[in-house]
Amino acid sequence: MSKSFERYQKRKLISSYFSVILSIALVLFLLGVLGLLVINTKKLANHFKEQVAITVFLKDNAKEVEINQLQKSLAMTEYTKTATFVSKEVAAEEHSKEIGENFLDFLGYNPLQNSIDVHLKADYVANDSIKKIADELSQKEYVADISYDQPLITLLNENVKRMSFWILIASGVFTLIAVLLINSSIRLSVFSKRFIIKTMQMVGATKRFIRRPFIWNSIKLGMIGALVALVAMAGVLYYADTKMPQLQLLSDPLALASLFIGIFVIGIIITWISTYIATQRYLNLRTDDLY
Numbered sequence: 422m423s424k425s426f427e428r429y430q431k432r433k434l435i436s437s438y439f440s441v442i443l444s445i446a447l448v449l450f451l452l453g454v455l456g457l458l459v460i461n462t463k464k465l466a467n468h469f470k471e472q473v474a475i476t477v478f479l480k481d482n483a484k485e486v487e488i489n490q491l492q493k494s495l496a497m498t499e500y501t502k503t504a505t506f507v508s509k510e511v512a513a514e515e516h517s518k519e520i521g522e523n524f525l526d527f528l529g530y531n532p533l534q535n536s537i538d539v540h541l542k543a544d545y546v547a548n549d550s551i552k553k554i555a556d557e558l559s560q561k562e563y564v565a566d567i568s569y570d571q572p573l574i575t576l577l578n579e580n581v582k583r584m585s586f587w588i589l590i591a592s593g594v595f596t597l598i599a600v601l602l603i604n605s606s607i608r609l610s611v612f613s614k615r616f617i618i619k620t621m622q623m624v625g626a627t628k629r630f631i632r633r634p635f636i637w638n639s640i641k642l643g644m645i646g647a648l649v650a651l652v653a654m655a656g657v658l659y660y661a662d663t664k665m666p667q668l669q670l671l672s673d674p675l676a677l678a679s680l681f682i683g684i685f686v687i688g689i690i691i692t693w694i695s696t697y698i699a700t701q702r703y704l705n706l707r708t709d710d711l712y
Contacts, residue, residue, distance in 0.1 A: 441639075444606040445646030445688060446653070448599045453654040453684045455588075455595055460676050462588055466581040467543035468667065471502050473577065475551060476568045477537040483563035491561070492537055500545040500554060509533045534565060548574055600691055607639055607695035618700060632700045636693055643692030647685045654681070 477495075479488060488506065495504040512533045517523045541551070548571055555567045611618075614635070621631050658677070662670045671677070 441606045441610050441642050442646045442649065445603055445643055445692070446649035448602050449647055449650035449684050449688050450653045452595060452599045452687070453650055453680065454657060455592055456680045456684070457654065457658060457670075457677075459588055459592055460673070460680060461670055462585055464669065466584070470543040470546040470577060470581070471540055473541070473546055473570065473574060475539040475541065475555065477539060477558055477564060478566040478568065479535045479537070480563050480565045481534065483535065487563050488535065488537075491563075495537065495539055500541050500550070502540045502542050503538075504540075505538045507536050507538055509535050512536065546574060547578060599687075603643075603688075603691045604695040604698075607692055608699045610639070611635060611696060611699035628701070632697065635700050636696045639692040639696035640689055643688040644685070647688030650688070651681055651684060654684070 477491075479491075492504050492506050495501050516533070541554075545551070545554070551569055551571075551574065555569070558564055559567055618631055618635075622628070658670060
């Protein structure tokens with residue numbers, strides 16, 4: 422009978438520990454994913470900004486040497502990420518694919534112009550910066566026109582600012598939620614041992630002596646939960662980097678290491694503080710109040 426009761430108590434204890442570890446791991450994992458998003462917000466924003474292109478249309482009488490010189494000079498400027506020459510023939514083929522028929526058969530000639538697609542670095546994707554670049558390029562005699570989507574650039578910059586703001590708000594709110602959830606799990610774990618705490622206190626054990634094993638046990642659970650969360654985060658990060666290598670999610674190992682260490686430390690600190698507060702509460706309660 423006693424062995425059966427001991428096995429029941431052991432299963433109950435393991436189940437309690439497992440639920441605490443699982444809740445800590447889940448909360449820290451979600452907090453870590455949000456941290457990854459915060460770290461990579463600028464990269465994501467830069468990636469989308471650098472998809473915007475300025476198209477420099479060239480006159481038909483532009484010489485090949487002038488075109489090559491312009492392309493090379495654009496490629497070497499501080500604001501250019503890539504500068505790609507697109508001939509009128511290639512542009513006609515791409516346009517025909519988009520509309521699903523060869524428009525040259527109807528017109529009998531190619532009305533398109535040779536052009537250079539300039540993708541800017543993210544820091545220069547703003548209407549005022551692009552206007553200065555466009556004004557400078559338009560002064561060249563062999564440049565016919567310069568085209569870029571001004572409303573799209575305005576909308577993109579506004580959305581990036583809005584996204585950054587709400588991500589910071591979400592980070593603060595979710596951090597608070599994480600603390601409350603982990604604290605709740607720890608308090609439930611300590612609640613089940615409140616009679617043991619009071620019994621130890623009644624036989625003369627000091628508060629510090631009583632708290633020590635509870636705190637140490639919770640720290641170990643927090644460490645295990647944090648390790649589980651970090652493994653899951655690493656899996657998500659590896660999968661995202663495999664699917665979207667252009668974002669270079671692993672290009673800043675120092676920031677990633679700081680985040681992983683931060684999540685691990687947060688798991689320890691929250692469990693330590695929560696256990697201290699929970700045990701202190703039951704140490705200060707009268708015996709009648711335990712019921």
